[in-house]
Amino acid sequence: MMNKRNFLKSSASVLAAAAGASTALAATRPSLGGLSGQASWQAHLGQAFAVEGHMVTLKSVDTQHGNQPGEQFSLGFEGLLPDDIRDGLHTLTGDTGEPVLLYLARTSSGLRADFCRYQC
DSSP: OOOHHHHHHHHHHHHHHHHHHHHHHHHSOOOOOTTOOHHHHHTTTTOEEEETTEEEEEEEEEEOOOSSSEEEEEEEEEOOOOTTOOSEEEEEEOTTOOEEEEEEEEOSSEEEEEEEEEOO
16 A cells, blocks of 8 residues: 555656656657658757768758748758769768758858748
8 A cells, every 4th residue: 555655756756757758859859851841950950961971060941932832941051072072962861870862952161952842
């Protein structure tokens, strides 16, 4: 039989564990991919990614405005890249090791990816 004091102590432990689990889940970044939305990428701001063995950092996630309903945004990656990395499909690999295949365009400071997720 459990007395009131032990019940309160065990309940407090359960609540503390639940709070810790919520904090850990909140700190986990969402997975990325070609279908990821702007909010998912926003959670990765400041993260380093490897592009063909060269490191770039996600520095911006900018909303692009248009007349169509849906989500339009651009990603800005900064980093020094060799000249042979040109516009085209490239694989990004972040700290999770999960590869993301994106069309990336060269910019003066690194790379850019544009997303247009129109709603029909």
